[in-house]
Amino acid sequence: MKVACVQMDIAFGEPGKNFTAIEKYIEEAANAQVDVIVFPEMWNTGYALDQLDRLADREGSMARKMLAHLAKKHQVNIVGGSVATKRGGKFFNTMYIVDRTGKIVAAYDKAHLFKLMDEHVYLNEGQSMNVFEMDGITCGGVICYDVRFPEWIRTHTLNGAKIMFIPAEWPKQRIDHWQLLLQARAIENQCFIVAVNRVGKDPNNEFNGHSMVIAPWGELLISNQTEEGILYAELDLEEVDRVRKTIPVYQDRRTDLYES
Numbered sequence: 001m002k003v004a005c006v007q008m009d010i011a012f013g014e015p016g017k018n019f020t021a022i023e024k025y026i027e028e029a030a031n032a033q034v035d036v037i038v039f040p041e042m043w044n045t046g047y048a049l050d051q052l053d054r055l056a057d058r059e060g061s062m063a064r065k066m067l068a069h070l071a072k073k074h075q076v077n078i079v080g081g082s083v084a085t086k087r088g089g090k091f092f093n094t095m096y097i098v099d100r101t102g103k104i105v106a107a108y109d110k111a112h113l114f115k116l117m118d119e120h121v122y123l124n125e126g127q128s129m130n131v132f133e134m135d136g137i138t139c140g141g142v143i144c145y146d147v148r149f150p151e152w153i154r155t156h157t158l159n160g161a162k163i164m165f166i167p168a169e170w171p172k173q174r175i176d177h178w179q180l181l182l183q184a185r186a187i188e189n190q191c192f193i194v195a196v197n198r199v200g201k202d203p204n205n206e207f208n209g210h211s212m213v214i215a216p217w218g219e220l221l222i223s224n225q226t227e228e229g230i231l232y233a234e235l236d237l238e239e240v241d242r243v244r245k246t247i248p249v250y251q252d253r254r255t256d257l258y259e260s
């Protein structure tokens, strides 16, 4: 499976500009014959949380429509990072997954809200996990701060995920946590991690990319890139079963001693 990680800048509070950028990136990645294109977190608005009433995507309809149209046009899967959505008078940080036919196969609201960036003041928590099929492979998707909860990633891999997609807006000052946590999540769950972070600045933070693709044995297929652009990697999915056979951690779990 060939993946394209779109390590993009995000125009703060300007969905129009960001939609235009996303469209161009999809065209570029699709021309490189990839199987899936992955975007960062909150790419429509950035962290303009106090302007969400004006900016959030009503019912997620703009993002869903555009992603579905482009996925179908280019016959490519898209992990749509996440967008700020407004549904039933509430705001969410929502990830949409679209398959090659343009069908929305999953939608996920970020489960763990990040208080240090005031998410809990403006957003509502998601209530369910995010496991879906992509080209016959079981995958999962969580968002940014969710990665600090190993039990949440484990819940997805226990439900079959062999690849975890993780869009983020992870600030530069804690990028060492990002790298270590992601590598640990890949090794402990023996899965691929495809994690896409943004670059650029907003009024409160600086972001320096370091999008990562990590194999189940912990090898870094993409890491340490700080410039804006598309990063490509090839995943050998058989690697998941090989690693799980070599060190059978799923069989060796002591569920009589702990829950997950």
Ligand SMILES: O=C(O)CCC(=O)C(=O)O
Residues within 6 Å of the ligand: 114, 117, 143, 144, 145, 146, 148, 169, 170, 171, 174, 177
């Ligand atoms: O956990 C962190 O340090 C960063 C999390 C974050 O930026 C987010 O969830 O948006």
